[in-house]
């Protein structure tokens with residue numbers, strides 16, 4: 418899949434931007450704070466309905482303006498798709514696909530697949546479990562919208578159970594109603610765990626081989642699902658039983674703490690390189706390479722799952738990689754439409770790139 422045209426209006430520092438894009442490599446070069454990442458962000462926004470760097474949608478509306486508008490024309494194996502997003506300070510976000518208004522963000526998921534890699538992805542390895550859970554939730558939701566809905570449901574049940582746990586402390590008789598919430602939590606949580614385990618099993622294969630290639634065979638990477646409940650793929654019934662057993666065990670503790678202490682909302686991914694947990698013990702370089710392998714393996718996974726390559730967004734990463742890794746990265750991208758932002762084009766000196774378009778970005782304008 419690739420994006421043919423991008424149109425932005427009152428979007429961040431762009432009053433108006435109309436770009437015809439190359440189906441292979443698009444390079445955005447310019448000094449700092451000119452608007453390169455803003456373009457990457459807009460494409461990402463059209464794929465998942467949210468920005469990767471602002472939690473508040475309205476921040477992307479150009480300062481002093483009332484509304485922002487984005488449109489992308491995508492060429493996919495299912496034909497042309499037009500995605501439009503409208504944001505205004507007064508109304509809720511409007512998303513359209515081929516002119517039809519989408520009622521929920523879930524309907525946008527999987528329409529346009531992107532893989533974004535930026536220096537912040539280092540956080541994926543070295544920060545706490547929240548980053549890695551978000552990674553799982555985002556990527557699986559894109560591939561399986563039913564995961565997204567299960568997650569919404571799980572979080573609702575979790576909130577209600579936590580609310581009840583707090584009330585039981587004051588009014589112990591309410592404990593009789595807890596099994597009702599336990600059952601719902603177990604049902605929805607087990608679905609989430611099983612889909613995460615499936616995802617990790619698949620992505621492990623691609624990450625291993627990519628990492629082996631990038632590190633010339635010196636490093637062996639392995640991903641594990643880290644959970645108090647389960648670590649390997651099991652039948653649904655088995656996951657439910659384990660969840661039920663552990664939830665029972667933690668019930669007194671949960672009441673004492675007023676919160677649910679076990680479940681997929683507490684799980685993590687363990688990342689070993691040569692059998693060492695690199696979340697805590699990896700060097701910066703090892704962590705960066707692991708993040709790169711993990712992100713690039715998504716390209717292969719999405720291709721196997723959907724029959725179509727995603728769009729790759731590389732924000733400011735060229736300067737972070739040594740020459741060998743830059744070459745490996747570029748050469749692995751033959752069939753993938755790729756967006757690269759950079760402050761200079763020195764990385765092109767040693768890399769032959771025939772199919773490309775270069776845009777110079779200056780103060781919210783592209784030349």
Ligand SMILES: Nc1ncnc2c1ncn2[C@@H]1O[C@H](COP(=O)(O)OP(=O)(O)OP(=O)(O)O)[C@@H](O)[C@H]1O
Pocket residue numbers: 428429430431447448449450451452453454455456476477478479480733758760
């Ligand atoms: N809502 C907004 N309205 C107007 N301008 C904005 C808005 N949000 C951000 N900007 C401006 O956009 C610019 C930053 O753009 P962007 O992050 O794309 O820069 P960049 O070219 O990628 O820079 P760097 O190389 O430093 O990463 C800044 O000048 C910032 O002030």
